[in-house]
Amino acid sequence: MKEFTLQCPIPINDYPKVLLAHGGGGKLMHQLIEKMFKTAFGNEYLAQGHDSTTLNLPTGKIAYTTDSYVVKPLFFPGSDIGKLAIYGTVNDLSMSGAKPLYISLGLIIEEGFEMELLWKVVTSIKEATDEADVKIVTGDTKVVDKGKGDGIFINTSGIGIIEHQLNISPNSIRKGDVILINGDVGSHGMAIMSEREGLEFGTKIQSDCAPLNLIVEEIINAGIDVHCMRDLTRGGLTSAMNELAEQSKSEILIIEDSVPVREDVQGACEMLGFDPFYVANEGKFIAIVPAKDAEKCLGIMKKNEYGKDSGIIGRVTGTDKSGIVKLKSSIGTVRILDMLSGEQLPRIC
Amino acid sequence: MKYINEYRDKESAERYSQLIHNITTKQWNIMEVCGGQTHTIVKYGIDELLPKGINLIHGPGCPVCVTSLELIDKSIEIASQKNVIFCSFGDMMRVPGSKKDLLSVKAEGGDVRMLYSPLDAVKIAQENPAKEVIFFAVGFETTAPANAMSVYVAKERGFKNFSILVSHVLVPPAMEAILSSENNRVQGFLAAGHVCTVMGYNEYFPIAEKYKVPIVVTGFEPLDILQGIYMVVKQLEEGRAEVENQYSRAVQQEGNIKAQEIIGKVFKVGTRKWRGIGEIPDSGLVLQDEYIEYDASLKFGLADMVVEEPKECISGLILQGIKKPNECPAFGKICTPEHPLGATMVSSEGACAAYYRYRKQ
Numbered sequence: 037m038k039e040f041t042l043q044c045p046i047p048i049n050d051y052p053k054v055l056l057a058h059g060g061g062g063k064l065m066h067q068l069i070e071k072m073f074k075t076a077f078g079n080e081y082l083a084q085g086h087d088s089t090t091l092n093l094p095t096g097k098i099a100y101t102t103d104s105y106v107v108k109p110l111f112f113p114g115s116d117i118g119k120l121a122i123y124g125t126v127n128d129l130s131m132s133g134a135k136p137l138y139i140s141l142g143l144i145i146e147e148g149f150e151m152e153l154l155w156k157v158v159t160s161i162k163e164a165t166d167e168a169d170v171k172i173v174t175g176d177t178k179v180v181d182k183g184k185g186d187g188i189f190i191n192t193s194g195i196g197i198i199e200h201q202l203n204i205s206p207n208s209i210r211k212g213d214v215i216l217i218n219g220d221v222g223s224h225g226m227a228i229m230s231e232r233e234g235l236e237f238g239t240k241i242q243s244d245c246a247p248l249n250l251i252v253e254e255i256i257n258a259g260i261d262v263h264c265m266r267d268l269t270r271g272g273l274t275s276a277m278n279e280l281a282e283q284s285k286s287e288i289l290i291i292e293d294s295v296p297v298r299e300d301v302q303g304a305c306e307m308l309g310f311d312p313f314y315v316a317n318e319g320k321f322i323a324i325v326p327a328k329d330a331e332k333c334l335g336i337m338k339k340n341e342y343g344k345d346s347g348i349i350g351r352v353t354g355t356d357k358s359g360i361v362k363l364k365s366s367i368g369t370v371r372i373l374d375m376l377s378g379e380q381l382p383r384i385c
Numbered sequence: 386m387k388y389i390n391e392y393r394d395k396e397s398a399e400r401y402s403q404l405i406h407n408i409t410t411k412q413w414n415i416m417e418v419c420g421g422q423t424h425t426i427v428k429y430g431i432d433e434l435l436p437k438g439i440n441l442i443h444g445p446g447c448p449v450c451v452t453s454l455e456l457i458d459k460s461i462e463i464a465s466q467k468n469v470i471f472c473s474f475g476d477m478m479r480v481p482g483s484k485k486d487l488l489s490v491k492a493e494g495g496d497v498r499m500l501y502s503p504l505d506a507v508k509i510a511q512e513n514p515a516k517e518v519i520f521f522a523v524g525f526e527t528t529a530p531a532n533a534m535s536v537y538v539a540k541e542r543g544f545k546n547f548s549i550l551v552s553h554v555l556v557p558p559a560m561e562a563i564l565s566s567e568n569n570r571v572q573g574f575l576a577a578g579h580v581c582t583v584m585g586y587n588e589y590f591p592i593a594e595k596y597k598v599p600i601v602v603t604g605f606e607p608l609d610i611l612q613g614i615y616m617v618v619k620q621l622e623e624g625r626a627e628v629e630n631q632y633s634r635a636v637q638q639e640g641n642i643k644a645q646e647i648i649g650k651v652f653k654v655g656t657r658k659w660r661g662i663g664e665i666p667d668s669g670l671v672l673q674d675e676y677i678e679y680d681a682s683l684k685f686g687l688a689d690m691v692v693e694e695p696k697e698c699i700s701g702l703i704l705q706g707i708k709k710p711n712e713c714p715a716f717g718k719i720c721t722p723e724h725p726l727g728a729t730m731v732s733s734e735g736a737c738a739a740y741y742r743y744r745k746q
Contacts, residue, residue, distance in 0.1 A: 233501060302386045308501075309733060366390075367398035367607050369430030371743045377722035381475035381499070381733075 044155035045071040054149040059179030072155065073175060076162040081138070081173035089173045091138060094197060099134035101125060102193035110157065110187060112231040114223075114243030117190060118160030120318060123247045124269070125194040126168045130252040131265045131321065133204045134196030136168065141175040141192055146185035157188060168247035170194070200256050206283035208263040213352040214330035215288070216323045218251060218337055219244070219345040220296035221273050222312030224319070226304045237307070239300050246319030251340040255323065260333045264324040268317045271375065274361070275314070276322060278375045282359035290350035290373060291364045310380050313363075313373065324352065388634075392606030393429075401611035402434040405618055412438040413621050414570045415614060416563070416706050418556060419577035420447030420734025421605045427739040429607045431614075439618065442570065442706035445559050445659065446577050448524040449476045449732035451704060452552045453658040455692040457482040457728075460521050460550055463685050464490045464497050470513060472506040473521040474528075475499045480728045483692055503528075503535035503549070510539065510547035519681045522549040526580045529553055529670060530644035533651035536672070536679045548681040553670035554657055556580050557588045562665050564596040568707050573617040575603040575610065578632040583648075585640025589628045597626045604632040651676050660728060661694065661701025700727035703736055710740040717741060 057064040081089045105121040129136040227243040266276045281288045297312045305312045325333050337343035363373040417423055423443045432441055445451055461482045464471035478487045491497040500506055503520045510518035522532040539547040556577055581602045589600045599620035603613030613631040630636055657669025672680050682688050697715055702708040710716050720726040729735035
């Protein structure tokens with residue numbers, strides 16, 4: 037691999053902005069791939085230089101997933117679209133207990149996008165792949181007419197290998213299982229929200245964007261009988277819990293006071309009339325494990341950098357034919373924790 | 386979080402619940418006026434903590450819910466026009482008009498923007514001099530000062546391309562309308578705390594005296610509500626009908642004088658049509674004559690628009706506290722947050738939406 041530089045390798049004076057020709061298949065596109073993408077991501081797979089990449093995988097099960105990233109603003113406190121695009125896919129793979137290895141990267145760039153900014157995104161993607169220990173093995177670039185995109189959209193897909201014998205899925209959820217979370221909820225959504233709307237809350241709320249493959253690997257390697265995992269992205273904790281309850285036909289009880297919410301996030305939510313349980317996260321997941329393994333699992337999670345504030349937040353309390361999530365409120369009453377029908381909208385007063 | 390978590394404390398809630406049990410000897414119907422209070426009651430299951438005899442009736446204090454269908458249709462008509470930027474608080478975006486909502490107008494290419502402050506709309510008007518910028522001025526007395534300020538600032542700076550679609554409603558006339566109705570069951574009120582931070586509570590003394598009802602200015606956290614209920618029940622049991630202030634950490638008797646001044650400068654009291662209820666005299670705010678050029682309804686020639694409301698939605702009865710959401714045949718069946726018949730199923734402060742979200746029944 038060539039030495040990685042912090043300077044944008046495309047001659048900025050010649051091409052300060054991305055042109056249609058940078059996706060047109062000609063010399064400019066070749067230059068972009070060679071100078072920028074290969075400089076950042078160069079590895080033996082990209083070096084194959086074919087229409088498709090040949091991968092060597094151990095025989096057995098693999099996990100495969102895809103996701104698209106359209107976040108605005110592109111850079112926000114705590115993270116950016118590049119890291120999100122890698123960690124999002126890494127985390128989806130991790131939730132089936134897979135070890136993420138290979139990532140595809142598709143960029144849809146709007147004509148006129150600043151070349152320096154593209155380099156900043158690419159640099160961030162590079163840092164994220166290093167941190168999560170995955171390789172970009174194939175990619176694609178398209179440039180669309182000015183006004184036909186919104187800066188940059190990213191699609192990634194990923195392949196991970198499954199080395200364990202567990203059946204990590206909603207089907208494995210059983211009555212009596214314990215639900216653990218790796219930290220506080222709502223910070224990603226509120227970081228984006230306050231940046232997008234220019235809201236000031238005294239402190240800058242930081243996104244929790246983080247790769248979860250290592251913490252998951254540690255849980256599995258410790259022999260925890262993981263029944264299910266889910267990352268808490270759009271729709272937050274509530275949507276994830278409702279999906280799992282429905283898929284496993286379970287009744288789930290969450291204890292409101294046991295779910296950590298940072299004070300700045302709670303404050304922002306209170307002001308806007310949002311409920312942090314519905315707000316997006318990008319570095320949080322829940323693990324559902326048998327009661328016998330719960331304390332051990334908690335101990336492992338707490339030792340990981342991305343699990344210091346882990347805790348037990350609830351239990352699977354029974355079965356229910358359509359699945360139901362209940363919440364024990366801070367004043368001790370019990371109510372339904374339902375999925376939202378649309379986006380949360382800020383209330384009037 | 387300071388000033389929040391203390392008011393969601395389990396032991397204090399249990400203590401107040403016990404106090405209410407101790408003093409209650411009869412059946413009492415108490416109305417919480419504000420939709421924010423309804424939301425807290427249903428979200429925290431506060432009614433579960435009360436004696437069986439205490440019946441909470443959910444009041445009309447959800448600004449989204451009481452905005453007339455006519456005004457929603459006007460907003461959609463204006464927002465659909467070319468060369469306009471239509472701005473609104475987020476809550477209004479999904480409220481169904483006769484045919485569609487503001488989010489659909491946005492999806493069809495209309496420039497509809499969700500704002501947090503009406504002053505942001507004035508800024509947009511300044512930045513887009515070739516476009517008409519309209520702010521949907523919805524709300525009770527709580528949002529009136531900021532909405533008034535937007536018009537005041539626009540006039541001061543001479544922006545001709547800014548106007549507001551006024552939908553302001555006032556709480557005390559609505560309470561009187563409920564009390565003077567022959568179907569009235571309300572025996573005591575939890576008055577809307579945030580309205581009173583602006584207006585104070587001097588307006589309530591004549592109402593309490595005339596209709597012989599206790600009125601307690603109440604906040605929005607679970608303990609506020611429990612304490613407010615305790616204060617109303619205590620008055621009812623002792624045969625008193627007074628105005629008291631539970632929400633003293635935010636409300637002063639005379640209210641916020643500065644805020645009242647700007648309201649009075651820009652707005653005057655006028656007749657307003659309430660969704661599901663109909664016209665209530667002197668129950669709304671309209672622009673003062675000297676600010677009439679900022680009235681979007683006039684500017685866009687929609688002043689005479691009249692729209693009939695659909696019959697199957699009983700939100701009017703719900704807003705008056707005559708029926709509860711789960712007593713509506715459409716509730717949860719043909720009327721859901723995905724396909725709302727009326728606004729009470731849309732806003733997070735709407736009683737139907739709160740029942741659906743937290744109880745599904």
